[in-house]
Amino acid sequence: MEGIHPLYDKSMECLLCKQKSTTKKVRSRFVKVAKYDTDFHPIYEDSTVNTLYYNIFVCPHCGFSYSEDFSRYFPPTTMETIMEKVSSQWVPHHFSKERSINDAINTYKLASYCGALKKEKHIILAGICLRIAWLYRINQTKEQEERFLRFALKEYEASYSTGDFSGTQVSEARLLYLAGDISRRIGNEKAAIKYFSLVFERQKNAREASIIQMARDRFQELKQKHETSRPMLHN
Incomplete structure (x- = not known):
């Protein structure tokens, strides 16, 4: 080139x-x-x-x-x-x-x-x-x-x-995932969990499997971060 x-x-x-x-x-x-x-x-x-x-x-x-x-x-x-x-x-x-x-x-x-x-x-x-x-x-x-x-x-x-x-x-799943990840980035982990959970609830579209997996990954990262502190995360 x-x-x-x-x-x-x-x-x-x-x-x-x-x-x-x-x-x-x-x-x-x-x-x-x-x-x-x-x-x-x-x-x-x-x-x-x-x-x-x-x-x-x-x-x-x-x-x-x-x-x-x-x-x-x-x-x-x-x-x-x-x-x-x-x-x-x-x-x-x-x-x-x-x-x-x-x-x-x-x-x-x-x-x-x-x-x-x-x-x-x-x-x-x-x-x-x-x-x-x-x-x-x-x-x-x-x-x-x-x-x-x-x-x-x-x-x-x-x-x-x-x-x-x-x-x-x-898509709805992508929007909710982004809302969750941005919330996580600005330190509002409670809101992040809420949005990632909404992604799981709306996992009807198989084409969005990658978004659902990304939401699960972020969710698990937050869970591991807080597993030794007071319980705040629920599956």
């Missing part, structure tokens, strides 16, 4: 202002995952080629920022709100070149803000917050990582209670 750059330009038409521009993407042949963290954070063989950096498109014309998971539909008055709160204050800025990790964090934060103004689904906002936490993890900024894990958990819980994950790529 000598001579081929990992990044290429992808043409985009802004969902908001409809103007065209380009954004960088990583060629799939360069994407090689070495392993995953327990919350599905991908760790790449080549840390200099990280697709996470390029998931968000930031329109250089109006500032509207979004991922490919955003819907094309804008609920009533949300376009006007975004134009007022984002576009009217936007200083033309390009994120269309190679991004640093701080550039990536800023694009996700812009997308989180735009997504909230657009009233995007909780499941989409949760994914954005989780990815910001991952980037802070790479940066070894523990306080900010936990802050955004808490934001992600709040959105996952809202998605579960409203059911807005239905019809997306995130």
Whole structure:
């Protein structure tokens, strides 16, 4: 692959202002995952080629920022709100070149803000917050990582209670597992046990055997951690 750059330009038409521009993407042949963290954070063989950096498109014309998971539909008055709160204050800025990790964090934060103004689904906002936490993890900024894990958990819980994950790529079992693992990571082990237990209760789908096993592994880790302390875990 000598001579081929990992990044290429992808043409985009802004969902908001409809103007065209380009954004960088990583060629799939360069994407090689070495392993995953327990919350599905991908760790790449080549840390200099990280697709996470390029998931968000930031329109250089109006500032509207979004991922490919955003819907094309804008609920009533949300376009006007975004134009007022984002576009009217936007200083033309390009994120269309190679991004640093701080550039990536800023694009996700812009997308989180735009997504909230657009009233995007909780499941989409949760994914954005989780990815910001991952980037802070790479940066070894523990306080900010936990802050955004808490934001992600709040959105996952809202998605579960409203059911807005239905019809997306995130299944009920995956959502519950993520809620459990995030709860575990931020130190709320009681909530983690509750969510992992819900995964077990909903193990009807054989295709999700790997998620169920991951929930069992996390559950057992917590159980072993507390087996010498006061009883708090029940099968």
